[in-house]
Amino acid sequence: MTATSKQEKLATLFRQARVIPVLTIERLEDAAPLARALVAGGVHTMEVTLRTPVAIDAAKAIIAEVPDAIVGIGTILNADDLARAHALGVQFGISPGATPDLLKAAAASALPFAPGIATASELMQALAHGFDFVKFFPAEQSGGIKALRALAGPFPSARFCPTGGIGEANAAIWLAEPNVLAVGGSWLCPADDVRSSNWAGITAMCERTMKSLKAASR
Numbered sequence: 709m710t711a712t713s714k715q716e717k718l719a720t721l722f723r724q725a726r727v728i729p730v731l732t733i734e735r736l737e738d739a740a741p742l743a744r745a746l747v748a749g750g751v752h753t754m755e756v757t758l759r760t761p762v763a764i765d766a767a768k769a770i771i772a773e774v775p776d777a778i779v780g781i782g783t784i785l786n787a788d789d790l791a792r793a794h795a796l797g798v799q800f801g802i803s804p805g806a807t808p809d810l811l812k813a814a815a816a817s818a819l820p821f822a823p824g825i826a827t828a829s830e831l832m833q834a835l836a837h838g839f840d841f842v843k844f845f846p847a848e849q850s851g852g853i854k855a856l857r858a859l860a861g862p863f864p865s866a867r868f869c870p871t872g873g874i875g876e877a878n879a880a881i882w883l884a885e886p887n888v889l890a891v892g893g894s895w896l897c898p899a900d901d902v903r904s905s906n907w908a909g910i911t912a913m914c915e916r917t918m919k920s921l922k923a924a925s926r
């Protein structure tokens with residue numbers, strides 16, 4: 709796959725998804741029920757972060773047991789993480805940032821990938837490696853929508869998935885920006901709900917969010 713078609717595939721996936729839940733799975737047995745709860749609420753695309761010892765097995769379990777889930781791996785910090793993600797057969801990789809090594813490895817890999825950026829220089833590095841669809845992280849903490857608009861000026865080709873500080877209250881506001889394809893965040897899978905296996909609560913929140921986003925985009 710060429711660099712452009714990889715990025716287009718990812719951009720299309722994210723544009724369709726609108727919201728990307730960021731999953732930090734502590735117990736392997738939560739993986740499939742959590743993914744099922746998200747899918748039942750209309751949220752099919754999800755990022756499993758490499759932040760816990762069970763993350764890789766959790767992603768494997770979701771792929772095997774929840775065929776309607778579209779799984780990506782997040783918190784990819786280096787080329788090894790990227791290779792591990794690719795070997796799992798996930799649909800995409802995403803990172804809170806980028807290093808020159810990671811950008812090089814991701815440009816050479818067939819796995820669709822979004823590096824993280826928070827500044828103009830970081831965005832320039834991402835663009836130089838062919839990544840015009842990036843994660844803006846941490847979005848609210850890095851200046852919010854004002855910062856994103858300022859970045860859009862010199863970089864009209866860049867498209868974003870803001871993540872960090874986004875929730876039910878502001879997701880639609882971010883998504884109204886023309887260069888925002890999707891928003892990411894942990895709000896759709898609160899740790900307390902996962903801990904208490906409140907799968908119905910997670911499904912209900914997903915349904916509410918998707919409904920409000922649909923209404924906002926009319």
Ligand code: 3PG
Pocket residue numbers: 730804845871872873874892893894895
């Ligand atoms: C991430 O890595 O994308 C963030 O932890 C998600 O940020 P949030 O918890 O503020 O949604």
